[in-house]
Amino acid sequence: xxxxxxxxxxxxxxxxxxxxxxxxxxxxxxxxxxxxxxxxxxxxxxxxxxxxxxxxxxxxxxxxxxxxxxxxxxxxxxxxxxxxxxxxxxxxxxxxxxxxxxxxxxxxxxxxxxxxxxxxxxxxxxxxxxxxxxxxxxxxxxxxxxxxxxxxxxxxxxxxxxxxxxxxxxxxxxxxxxxxxxxxxxxxxxxxxxxxxxxxxxxxxxxxxxxxxxxxxxxxxxxxxxxxxxxxxxxxxxxxxxxxxxxxxxxxxxxxxxxxxxxxxxxxxxxxxxxxxxxxxxxxxxxxxxxxxxxxxxxxxxxxxxxxxxxxxxxxxxxxxxxxxxxxxxxxxxxxxxxxxxxxxxxxxxxxxxxxxxxxxxxxxxxxxxxxxxxxxxxxxxxxxxxxxxxxx
Amino acid sequence: xxxxxxxxxxxxxxxxxxxxxxxxxxxxxxxxxxxxxxxxxxxxxxxxxxxxxxxxxxxxxxxxxxxxxxxxxxxxxxxxxxxxxxxxxxxxxxxxxxxxxxxxxxxxxxxxxxxxxxxxxxxxxxxxxxxxxxxxxxxxxxxxxxxxxxxxxxxxxxxxxxxxxxxxxxxxxxxxxxxxxxxxxxxxxxxxxxxxxxxxxxxxxxxxxxxxxxxxxxxxxxxxxxxxxxxxxxxxxxxxxxxxxxxxxxxxxxxxxxxxxxxxxxxxxxxxxxxxxxxxxxxxxxxxxxxxxxxxxxxxxxxxxxxxxxxxxxxxxxxxxxxxxxxxxxxxxxxxxxxxxxxxxxxxxxxxxxxxxxxxxxxxxxxxxxxxxxxxxxxxxxxxxxxxxxxxxxxxxxxxxxxxxxxxxxxxxxxxxxxxxxxxxxxxxxxxxxxxxxxxxxxxxxxxxxxxxxxxxxxxxxxxx
Numbered sequence: 041x042x043x044x045x046x047x048x049x050x051x052x053x054x055x056x057x058x059x060x061x062x063x064x065x066x067x068x069x070x071x072x073x074x075x076x077x078x079x080x081x082x083x084x085x086x087x088x089x090x091x092x093x094x095x096x097x098x099x100x101x102x103x104x105x106x107x108x109x110x111x112x113x114x115x116x117x118x119x120x121x122x123x124x125x126x127x128x129x130x131x132x133x134x135x136x137x138x139x140x141x142x143x144x145x146x147x148x149x150x151x152x153x154x155x156x157x158x159x160x161x162x163x164x165x166x167x168x169x170x171x172x173x174x175x176x177x178x179x180x181x182x183x184x185x186x187x188x189x190x191x192x193x194x195x196x197x198x199x200x201x202x203x204x205x206x207x208x209x210x211x212x213x214x215x216x217x218x219x220x221x222x223x224x225x226x227x228x229x230x231x232x233x234x235x236x237x238x239x240x241x242x243x244x245x246x247x248x249x250x251x252x253x254x255x256x257x258x259x260x261x262x263x264x265x266x267x268x269x270x271x272x273x274x275x276x277x278x279x280x281x282x283x284x285x286x287x288x289x290x291x292x293x294x295x296x297x298x299x300x301x302x303x304x305x306x307x308x309x310x311x312x313x314x315x316x317x318x319x320x321x322x323x324x325x326x327x328x329x330x331x332x333x334x335x336x337x338x339x340x341x342x343x344x345x346x347x348x349x350x351x352x353x354x355x356x357x358x359x360x361x362x363x364x365x366x367x368x369x370x371x372x373x374x375x376x377x378x379x380x381x382x383x384x385x386x387x388x389x390x391x392x393x394x395x396x397x398x399x400x401x402x403x404x405x406x407x408x409x410x411x412x413x414x415x416x417x418x419x420x421x422x423x424x425x426x427x428x429x430x431x432x433x
Numbered sequence: 434x435x436x437x438x439x440x441x442x443x444x445x446x447x448x449x450x451x452x453x454x455x456x457x458x459x460x461x462x463x464x465x466x467x468x469x470x471x472x473x474x475x476x477x478x479x480x481x482x483x484x485x486x487x488x489x490x491x492x493x494x495x496x497x498x499x500x501x502x503x504x505x506x507x508x509x510x511x512x513x514x515x516x517x518x519x520x521x522x523x524x525x526x527x528x529x530x531x532x533x534x535x536x537x538x539x540x541x542x543x544x545x546x547x548x549x550x551x552x553x554x555x556x557x558x559x560x561x562x563x564x565x566x567x568x569x570x571x572x573x574x575x576x577x578x579x580x581x582x583x584x585x586x587x588x589x590x591x592x593x594x595x596x597x598x599x600x601x602x603x604x605x606x607x608x609x610x611x612x613x614x615x616x617x618x619x620x621x622x623x624x625x626x627x628x629x630x631x632x633x634x635x636x637x638x639x640x641x642x643x644x645x646x647x648x649x650x651x652x653x654x655x656x657x658x659x660x661x662x663x664x665x666x667x668x669x670x671x672x673x674x675x676x677x678x679x680x681x682x683x684x685x686x687x688x689x690x691x692x693x694x695x696x697x698x699x700x701x702x703x704x705x706x707x708x709x710x711x712x713x714x715x716x717x718x719x720x721x722x723x724x725x726x727x728x729x730x731x732x733x734x735x736x737x738x739x740x741x742x743x744x745x746x747x748x749x750x751x752x753x754x755x756x757x758x759x760x761x762x763x764x765x766x767x768x769x770x771x772x773x774x775x776x777x778x779x780x781x782x783x784x785x786x787x788x789x790x791x792x793x794x795x796x797x798x799x800x801x802x803x804x805x806x807x808x809x810x811x812x813x814x815x816x817x818x819x820x821x822x823x824x825x826x827x828x829x830x831x832x833x834x835x836x837x838x839x840x841x842x843x844x845x846x847x848x849x850x851x852x853x854x855x856x857x858x859x860x861x862x863x864x865x866x867x868x869x870x871x872x873x874x875x876x877x878x879x880x881x882x883x884x885x886x887x888x889x890x891x892x893x894x895x896x897x898x
Binding site for chain 2: 106107109160163164167205208216220223224227231242243244245246247248288295299300303304306307308310311313315423424426427433
């Protein structure tokens, strides 16, 4: 059964996009002395939603390579998430190019005058020079977008081919190829798009910490869509075991994200080296502190306590609340990564924040649900479909 | 219970019955050991004895018998410690994490992997004890009140966190392993005709009689212990990495250490599991249970963790350059081109380049090649710790303090000794314990047995027509 994208949800996605677009234009006028804040919000939301999309493709690839059977039932969902990659990467590229042409100074190293006066940045220009930097962003666009397209195409082919093992073996090679490329690009993209905002600062763990964040966001988005589709009868053979399993991923990767956030924090705090600790001083000894602490509660304390029990991972209403909480928490995480370097203490939650989020959320809903209308939400033929139909834990 | 996909390879080969599984796995315990076993045991025990001798000399004379000097004040001792702790990780990963991911192939290898874990942690635990110099005050590492005559331990020290992490890990691993053994010991006991052996297995099986209530409690305890083990896999090597990363030594202080150490630990642990199991399956004739499919799965874990380690190496190298910190940059330049660069290139070749060969299916299903690779990886992972520890230390901040490190025969003797202790324990295990979790393996016979799968496929085929 294909998804029918209509009614309130479709209206809502258009409304969000419309309100967001108007709000964005108004923001540029109202905040004409601080357009950096508006640009930072564009970067924040384009990164956040692209992260969800590309981690969806990653989830598919991991399951293919790991020969997992249980997820087959719900694979259209991360595939649909992956379809946002093209739009999200286009937005990221636009924000980066705007920086190159001087519309904002989130990436200081685009400005030759700043580079000329800063010997530390000069030392990094072998990596951060404009052609190489922009080239990398284009490469992420091609790699992530290309594999989001390919893995979905192969998956849809199964509907006609009937899920043969030969086809599976072929697809597995492509999926493994993506995993290798993603192992590198997930880290380098985090350095390029986020770590370079605080251009003097560096941390070897940063790439994996960002990966954990986008993965848990993507899993939460998958859960939210799964619950919606199941309630509306599009996944007739989905059972509580599938929901429970995705719930386990939400629980486990919330803890994994915390593990990486904490590891990075404690090693820098403990060693107290000036060029490293400055990053956390900008976040704990400034007006960002309540935000950062709230973010840790949302991303760690609540998921840990609420999602621990079996019953919680099988409760529709509770899970809906928790997915929204985790998504909001990781949005705040990206917020506190970008804003201190971009706008220092001149941050706020106001028109630019709300309108940018609305614009991207609207577009995301539109793209993902449109992708769901293109094929049977629940696959009718796939290699391990039978195992997934009888999934029981 | 529903059958698994016909595309999945059987995990138990041949036409096995429940009884046949019991017979096959109890055979080594009930039969007599071959000449090869005695030869291996003699060699291992001799190495262990040499190690014990070196340890005794070390404790009697002092830590000065090691090749340490004022600049390189940590070397083989901590290298061996980290290496052994790392090897221990595979057992817990197999029994806890692969359980969560419902990997059925783990059932044939979990028992010996967990045994290996415990023996490896025993070997690792020896090093901090030796390193104290005064082993008779080892209890000072415990948080005892001041009335005992010493000061409170330093809770700020990662070395103390290590004591807690390793002892917790050891206790939980031992508990988990032993719980699983109880029903299997009972099986061995019930088949045993020699009176004194029967008496021993009677004690070790805790009077297990296999009632429904016992099984229910058994399942509950196993689940709780598995839940406790999973965070422990991450925590133990995270704390070990903190021993280095909380410092400000270039090459040690880097934030990627915690997850990268964990990945490296699993990597080396699987290599050691393969080293042991490839020999064991042959000698104890367990080829039907530890199949090529099992070996291939483990090799896939090795590619994954090896690649994670490779990404971490390259990240460290890149960020050292990117940071613009000259000390950091020099530390890595010295690793790659300095006087100990040979160890760096051994590490890179063994850990990053060679596991990539497993992408080729022919190689990862080749037993001889896999055995060779498992040795290569064990060697590479030893050198990884050596590179991190010694090359970072031997070039001090002041060039006037620069030195080299040369191991003494005591350094070497203690390392060889722990290898001896490890293999002695494992050889004893292989003769006296059920090396495969019988009760657990029987639970997948109907789904994953070769004959059973064939029958199932035939049966469902008939139903359709």
